[in-house]
Amino acid sequence: MAGAHKVRFSDAVTAFQEQRLPEAATPAGYAALIDAYGLAVPLPRKLFATGKRHRILDQDGWRILTPRHAPQVSLEGHLTFALKYEGLDLAVLKRLFLTTGPEPLEAWVRETPTGVYARRIWFLYEWLTGETLDLPDASDGRYVLAVDPDIQFGGEERNESRYRVKNNMPGTPNFCPLVFRTEVLEAFTAQDLAEKARAVMADVPRDILARTAAFLLLKDSRSSYAIEGESAPQDRIQRWGRATGEAGQRPIDIDELQRLQRIVIGDARFVSMGIRGEGGFVGEHDRVTQVPLPEHISARPDDLFGLIRGMSDFDRGPAQQLDPVIAAAALAFGFVYIHPFDDGNGRIHRYLIHHVLAERGFNPPGVVFPVSSAILERIDDYRDVLESYSRRLLPLIEWEPTERNNVEVLNDTGDYYRFFDATLHAEFLYECVQKTIEEDLPQEADFLRRYDAFRSKVEAYIDMPDRTLDLLFRFLQQNDGSFSKRARDKEFSALTEDEVRYIESLYARAFGRGSAG
Known part of the structure; x- marks a missing residue:
């Protein structure tokens, strides 16, 4: 029997x-x-x-x-x-x-x-x-x-x-996360958010669309560093923004991931670059003994090349038939659990979201959804989603500390990273994508329309260099639409009372009182 x-x-x-x-x-x-x-x-x-x-x-x-x-x-x-x-x-x-x-x-x-x-x-x-x-x-x-x-x-x-x-397996034997049908995901997939994004941007003039896209790209890059607790210099933010703007143009493989790591890190003097040859974990060290206190343990070094090949095959094959946001969640969160590098994993993980969405034509051409910004606003929810699997995974991993206060995994853990339930990850990512489409895109385009209208009326009223006009706008934006005493006494002391009141009225008509832009 x-x-x-x-x-x-x-x-x-x-x-x-x-x-x-x-x-x-x-x-x-x-x-x-x-x-x-x-x-x-x-x-x-x-x-x-x-x-x-x-x-x-x-x-x-x-x-x-x-x-x-x-x-x-x-x-x-x-x-x-x-x-x-x-x-x-x-x-x-x-x-x-x-x-x-x-x-x-x-x-x-x-x-x-x-x-x-x-x-x-x-x-x-x-x-x-x-x-x-x-x-x-x-x-x-x-x-x-x-x-x-x-x-x-x-x-x-x-x-x-x-x-x-x-x-109809949605992956390969080397990488196949699965996603359950839930009421949340059924509602999201029925909305056709990609079409909603195209409709939002269809009525935006070409010049405003280009400026909107540029702002959202930098916003995403800056937010991705902020999620890691880093305040990167502007040149690194712009460099990573340019890389993100090209997402979806190259297949994901080991060479591409290593190229992205070099862009993310910039100064590699104190970072071991490339696929790590030792264990990896996310967490702290005991203050006294320096023994690792892991919250997540990454895949074993011996499994990394096979897992990355599995992700690459998934990206080129089964992911092409899945809902784009669900495929992006499976690939991106799978990558961050595997954690193949010593540094840069988090930002590349979020890049992979853009990679899948762009490759599948989910976002309008030239527009990057600022997903990292949406994640940053919900950072606690993001960590809960990451830990939803790490908490169940950690008790199964046998490890011991190394002489360098790292971790060495002692048991076979490869399948734990190949096969995980990505349902909560897909729900969370869909919520972030929805926010960028329904809030960030239209709000930024609308802001630029209002800004252009305000600026043109000020220029028609009084001659002012561009840099001074930008400074004037920032002062008004920061002070609820009014000139501060410091602005009146210093930078804009040459303005008359009538000019001040008229410019403040222009701002109020464009943005309303209390607008932060």
């Missing part, structure tokens, strides 16, 4: 791996498999169980189904439950396959050769492990999707005749 390994599936419990259940229930699906087979994997964000009551309970990270949903107490029973109700968790599945070996899965397929779930598991086993099960090609049964599109976002469909499965 398939799944007849010497494992014991749990009965009803009130706690599971240090987590309390909202009521006594029997772990099912991935929770049951993780427990029974002792799998060292990040726990799914939502765990499933079956209870005694005939109602469904969603609470405290658990979804407790009714007794009629209870699966057969076996490997195949819980795998069927997982595929049916939970979607794919590739990290769990791969670790499970390596633990069970091929025999129980071969037996399951032989027992039900046309079974929908057996054939999906057969496909997933060979796709994830690269090993071939001792089974003849399927000869019957309707084609079934590998990823259930009602549960998770899938990629382009390709028929795999060996299993009679439609391969």
